Amino acid sequence: MELHKHRNLLFVLNPIAGDIEKEDLKEDIAAICQEHEIKYEIYTTTGENDKEELKKKLDGNTFEGVYAVGGDGTVSMVGDLLIGTGTPLGIIPLGSGNGLAKDLDIPQDTEEALELIHKHVVRNIDTITLNGMPSIHLSDLGFNALVVQRFCEGDTRGPGAYAWIALQEYLSYEPKHYRIETDSDSFEGKAFMVTVANANAWGSNASINPDGILNDGMFEICLIEPFPKAASIGILYKLYTDSIDTSVYTRILKCRRATIYNLDHEVMHIDGEPVDTTEKIEVEMHAKSLKVILPKGG
Ligand SMILES: Nc1ncnc2c1ncn2[C@@H]1O[C@H](COP(=O)(O)OP(=O)(O)OP(=O)(O)O)[C@@H](O)[C@H]1O
Numbered sequence: 578m579e580l581h582k583h584r585n586l587l588f589v590l591n592p593i594a595g596d597i598e599k600e601d602l603k604e605d606i607a608a609i610c611q612e613h614e615i616k617y618e619i620y621t622t623t624g625e626n627d628k629e630e631l632k633k634k635l636d637g638n639t640f641e642g643v644y645a646v647g648g649d650g651t652v653s654m655v656g657d658l659l660i661g662t663g664t665p666l667g668i669i670p671l672g673s674g675n676g677l678a679k680d681l682d683i684p685q686d687t688e689e690a691l692e693l694i695h696k697h698v699v700r701n702i703d704t705i706t707l708n709g710m711p712s713i714h715l716s717d718l719g720f721n722a723l724v725v726q727r728f729c730e731g732d733t734r735g736p737g738a739y740a741w742i743a744l745q746e747y748l749s750y751e752p753k754h755y756r757i758e759t760d761s762d763s764f765e766g767k768a769f770m771v772t773v774a775n776a777n778a779w780g781s782n783a784s785i786n787p788d789g790i791l792n793d794g795m796f797e798i799c800l801i802e803p804f805p806k807a808a809s810i811g812i813l814y815k816l817y818t819d820s821i822d823t824s825v826y827t828r829i830l831k832c833r834r835a836t837i838y839n840l841d842h843e844v845m846h847i848d849g850e851p852v853d854t855t856e857k858i859e860v861e862m863h864a865k866s867l868k869v870i871l872p873k874g875g
Pocket residue numbers: 591592593594595596622623624625647648649650651652671672673674675734735780
């Protein structure tokens with residue numbers, strides 16, 4: 578744990594996240610930084626080439642912290658750029674899900690989250706890679722990945738749209754065939770979905786990996802095996818009560834390294850962003866590779 582004051586910060590602000598006006602927020606950031614004598618810059622995302630532009634900005638500066646001010650997409654983009662750099666990631670959550678922020682116990686209230694700027698601790702968390710692509714939170718193959726893909730293709734945002742797509746897809750979804758080899762276990766068979774989990778819960782608060790710890794040097798592959806339609810309410814209940822690991826339809830493989838053979842070429846997403854389907858996915862742990870800014874006492 579590190580306790581020190583940051584003197585030079587970058588805020589990466591997504592103007593469309595959470596569908597709220599951001600001018601007041603910019604003023605709040607300015608006021609807090611002035612009060613605490615912190616130099617700062619705000620980069621407003623455009624939705625085009627932001628990652629490349631930010632990479633250039635980070636290469637040419639010495640920011641002591643970078644805050645993602647937006648939803649999960651913004652957090653994931655900024656977080657990926659900071660892995661292995663020693664520069665900590667801060668989050669001011671403004672999206673509809675805010676999955677990683679919730680798993681890190683970052684306040685969901687904007688005013689409280691803004692206090693992190695001058696009152697925080699810095700801790701290291703693990704990250705993982707899937708075929709070299711970074712993941713800080715949760716990545717899936719199978720049912721949820723299909724829902725994420727449909728959601729990203731559509732033009733309606735928010736949790737209601739997501740739930741509606743999930744219901745439609747659920748009615749016709751067929752489990753897919755996977756082979757998984759980890760450093761200590763293996764699995765072969767059909768699964769409704771396969772989650773590669775560094776953290777615990779999606780932004781919807783459904784917890785797929787209740788016992789996952791973000792800095793234990795391990796990740797979990799959480800499988801939901803095929804289940805009869807009559808069991809679906811029970812599975813949903815367990816997902817929303819932090820007890821999915823007690824379901825007879827789940828299996829959790831805890832590991833440091835794994836190879837997933839995606840034999841039916843099922844779709845996949847990494848931290849909410851759909852990625853190209855591949856048949857072989859190498860998953861690797863990168864222990865304590867990302868610094869994060871957290872509330873004191875968190
Ligand atoms: N100025 C902009 N105009 C249009 N789209 C943008 C702009 N800036 C960023 N984006 C897009 O916003 C998306 C990321 O949004 P983000 O996840 O941060 O917020 P959200 O969708 O409201 O939150 P959540 O994912 O929690 O629902 C990316 O697809 C990115 O390309």
